[in-house]
Amino acid sequence: MNAPTLPTPGTPLPETLFSVPGMRCAGCIAKLESGLAAVPGVAAARVNFTAKRVTVTHAALSDAALAGAFAGLGFEAVPLADVMAADDGSESRELLRAVAVAGFAAMNVMLLSVSVWAGAAGPTRDMFHWLSAMIALPAIAYAGRPFFRSAWRAVRAGRTNMDVPITIGVGLATALSLYETITGGAHAYFDSAVMLLFFLLTGRWLDAVMRDRARDGVTALLRHTAPGALVRQGDGGTAWVKAADLRVGMVMIVAAGERLAADGEVIAGRSHCDQSLLTGESLPVQVLPGDRALAGSINIDAPLTVRITAAGAATGIADIARLMESAGQSRSRYVRIADRAARLYAPAVHGLALMSLIGWLAAGAGWHQSLLIAAAVLIITCPCALGLAVPAAQIVAAGALMRGGVLVKDGSALERLAEADAVVFDKTGTLTLGRPQPLDLAALAMADKSLALALAEHSRHPLSMALRRALTAEAVVPAPVSDVAEVAGMGVSGVWQGQKVALARPAADAADGLACVLTVGDAPPRLLRFADPLRPDAAATVARLSAMGLPASILSGDRAAAVVPVADVLGLPARAGLSPQDKLAAIGEMTMAGARVLMVGDGLNDGPALAAGHVAMAPATASDASQNAADAVFLGDSLAPVAIAVGVARATARIVRQNFAAAIAYNVVAVPLAIAGQVTPLVAAVAMSGSSILVVANALRLRSAAR
Numbered sequence: 001m002n003a004p005t006l007p008t009p010g011t012p013l014p015e016t017l018f019s020v021p022g023m024r025c026a027g028c029i030a031k032l033e034s035g036l037a038a039v040p041g042v043a044a045a046r047v048n049f050t051a052k053r054v055t056v057t058h059a060a061l062s063d064a065a066l067a068g069a070f071a072g073l074g075f076e077a078v079p080l081a082d083v084m085a086a087d088d089g090s091e092s093r094e095l096l097r098a099v100a101v102a103g104f105a106a107m108n109v110m111l112l113s114v115s116v117w118a119g120a121a122g123p124t125r126d127m128f129h130w131l132s133a134m135i136a137l138p139a140i141a142y143a144g145r146p147f148f149r150s151a152w153r154a155v156r157a158g159r160t161n162m163d164v165p166i167t168i169g170v171g172l173a174t175a176l177s178l179y180e181t182i183t184g185g186a187h188a189y190f191d192s193a194v195m196l197l198f199f200l201l202t203g204r205w206l207d208a209v210m211r212d213r214a215r216d217g218v219t220a221l222l223r224h225t226a227p228g229a230l231v232r233q234g235d236g237g238t239a240w241v242k243a244a245d246l247r248v249g250m251v252m253i254v255a256a257g258e259r260l261a262a263d264g265e266v267i268a269g270r271s272h273c274d275q276s277l278l279t280g281e282s283l284p285v286q287v288l289p290g291d292r293a294l295a296g297s298i299n300i301d302a303p304l305t306v307r308i309t310a311a312g313a314a315t316g317i318a319d320i321a322r323l324m325e326s327a328g329q330s331r332s333r334y335v336r337i338a339d340r341a342a343r344l345y346a347p348a349v350h351g352l353a354l355m356s357l358i359g360w361l362a363a364g365a366g367w368h369q370s371l372l373i374a375a376a377v378l379i380i381t382c383p384c385a386l387g388l389a390v391p392a393a394q395i396v397a398a399g400a401l402m403r404g405g406v407l408v409k410d411g412s413a414l415e416r417l418a419e420a421d422a423v424v425f426d427k428t429g430t431l432t433l434g435r436p437q438p439l440d441l442a443a444l445a446m447a448d449k450s451l452a453l454a455l456a457e458h459s460r461h462p463l464s465m466a467l468r469r470a471l472t473a474e475a476v477v478p479a480p481v482s483d484v485a486e487v488a489g490m491g492v493s494g495v496w497q498g499q500k501v502a503l504a505r506p507a508a509d510a511a512d513g514l515a516c517v518l519t520v521g522d523a524p525p526r527l528l529r530f531a532d533p534l535r536p537d538a539a540a541t542v543a544r545l546s547a548m549g550l551p552a553s554i555l556s557g558d559r560a561a562a563v564v565p566v567a568d569v570l571g572l573p574a575r576a577g578l579s580p581q582d583k584l585a586a587i588g589e590m591t592m593a594g595a596r597v598l599m600v601g602d603g604l605n606d607g608p609a610l611a612a613g614h615v616a617m618a619p620a621t622a623s624d625a626s627q628n629a630a631d632a633v634f635l636g637d638s639l640a641p642v643a644i645a646v647g648v649a650r651a652t653a654r655i656v657r658q659n660f661a662a663a664i665a666y667n668v669v670a671v672p673l674a675i676a677g678q679v680t681p682l683v684a685a686v687a688m689s690g691s692s693i694l695v696v697a698n699a700l701r702l703r704s705a706a707r
Helices: 028-039 061-073 091-118 122-141 145-156 162-182 190-222 318-329 332-362 367-380 384-403 411-419 427-433 446-456 464-475 538-547 561-571 580-592 604-612 624-629 642-677 679-704
Strands: 015-019 040-048 051-056 078-080 230-233 236-241 249-256 265-266 273-276 285-287 304-310 404-407 422-425 482-487 491-496 500-505 513-522 526-531 552-555 597-600 615-619 632-634
Touching: 015 091, 015 513, 028 040, 028 051, 028 061, 028 500, 040 332, 051 061, 078 642, 091 122, 091 145, 122 190, 145 190, 145 273, 162 367, 230 513, 249 367, 273 367, 273 404, 273 464, 332 367, 332 642, 367 491, 367 538, 367 642, 384 411, 404 642, 411 615, 422 427, 422 580, 422 632, 427 561, 427 615, 446 464, 446 491, 446 500, 446 513, 491 513, 491 604, 491 624, 538 561, 538 642, 552 561, 552 580, 580 597, 597 642, 604 615, 615 624, 632 642, 642 679
Parallel strands: 422 552, 422 597, 597 615, 615 632
Antiparallel strands: 015 051, 015 078, 040 051, 230 236, 230 249, 249 304, 265 304, 273 285, 404 632, 482 491, 491 500, 500 513, 513 526
16 A cells, blocks of 8 residues: 555656676566566666666665565665766676686596596595595685575575576585595596586676676776866856766866866857767867857867856767667677577476486486486586587687787677678778878978978877878978977967968868968968878778678768768768767668668767677777777778678688587487486586587687688
8 A cells, every 4th residue: 555656657757777786697687677567666677688787767766675676586786876887897807716716626627537537446536536526625615606696596586597507416416426425436526517617607707708898888988078177166266076066057167178078058269179089070170159069079279168058967978878888788689599598498407307316216216326317417418518609619710810800809799790781881090091191292392391391290280290200201301490389279380591481270171171281481371181091902891891792881970071082982872971879870770671780980979880780890090989889899901801800700600500500419419318317427527528629629610710
């Protein structure tokens, strides 16, 4: 009677975000979403499996009440006050320590087991068994904690998950091995238990690392917001205010060279802002009173006074971060498919082991023999070969690609790369090098070149640096220019032989593309144009991708005047002047039409599109956030690694299918033999290991796939 009731439809409900580190599989997702939705006062629960978070929409329930609802379902949950709070990676570190302990124990116990297999008997065999016990027992107690804790929470809540049969199998094998060791029996199975833990922990650690990297993309993007701003006070003074405390209506004083901490409207000052990280526009944008200034952009020229119109989570850059996080969730469907299969594993293994135990007891076998057979069934059905079928091939392929200049960050990326049937390129920095080069130097007299070099040496502007590189390569000697001064965004000036000389911005946007002017005294200014050249192999790569069934197109945030020439050279359809939301929408349209898009981009404004693509690649020169949002990063100036990666991914898919066939064949043959009592736990461990080795050996064929 006292349960909270939901407000009338149309009334916005509060949402609370929880971190739930204990969710492991699709079963956990289903239990959380359906179980929480059944709690009185809860309207809906939405799981972000990648970030292991749950957003609960409710009728003003307290955090304690919601945490109690999670506990009733068998999950530990912690409220997150900040929607963008980042996890500290403690889970992956704990798993890595467990992998190291299990691996060390597995190597040493296997060495001792080999001696037993070689024929050691009597006291010598007993000594090896005791040594194995001394190594394996503390290792199992430590390395098995992730499985034991999860299984205990599930059982205590009256449910099961895939950690329950793993815990039973490891516990049963360890208990029987200890019994055999104490009673001087012929067989101990410590090697089976620690190897089982090692393989399973390795897979879980790789999964945790993948999730950490997915979160890093959003975190890296948010690093581009300023920590705070200088805000004008009511008494006319100013005070520094943290970004979290900025509010709409406050007035910020933004100095030249400073990054904006909030979105706002310019009320005083004239300057240029570098918005390339947000919009993809490569040239600084002029801002005047009345114009909009964006959080994350850099004020280049002169101080600005900005009235805040959006702060914190309402800013444009926060929107991009949310788009990346939301788009990244779509990838979890692969994890869900894999976990759906894993969810069937637990009841199947439990059922087979229990039927074996009961069947053999009914057939007159003793408890010891029946338990050994049940343990053999649990071990031989260990999905190690199936579990290795994908990661073994992916790891070898990733190593081959690394030697070929492609760093694969996410193992499942190869699977998605093999499925891609369309490719979308960003322009600046992706199809082009992102490094401007001067076009008109040949027309300059040597004296002008000397002046240009003398002025360019005093500036860090990209065009000045491009001039300096080109003129230095021609062995030009700088002229003796004095009184050199630079005005940010306007250019460099000085005095030469009593005349004023300058390297400056063209007047009134005289040039469509990148350009500057060299002025010497009263002489007419000389326009110096720049071009951003295509990456080597760009045309050949586009042609090769087309031959592989991946038609290409361009989505760019640059102006059409800069995009059209590149599109014409490569013969690609192109769309220009797109915002991050436009790019995301374009990728969404292609996906809705059935395309599996390979997105290749480098700017922060490409982040949402990279996250939304079926698979994504970025050059090594890309921004941190774009590299983190991408599934693979290619090195060097050439674009050829994009096509090479697609070829290797398709070869990997073939090897994975072969591995699956081998693993399934192993289970079809081995499981009936184990149920029939023809396989001891020792043979089960050897067979399980042999199937794993077969899968790994097949995967090694990919070592030269990137050549």
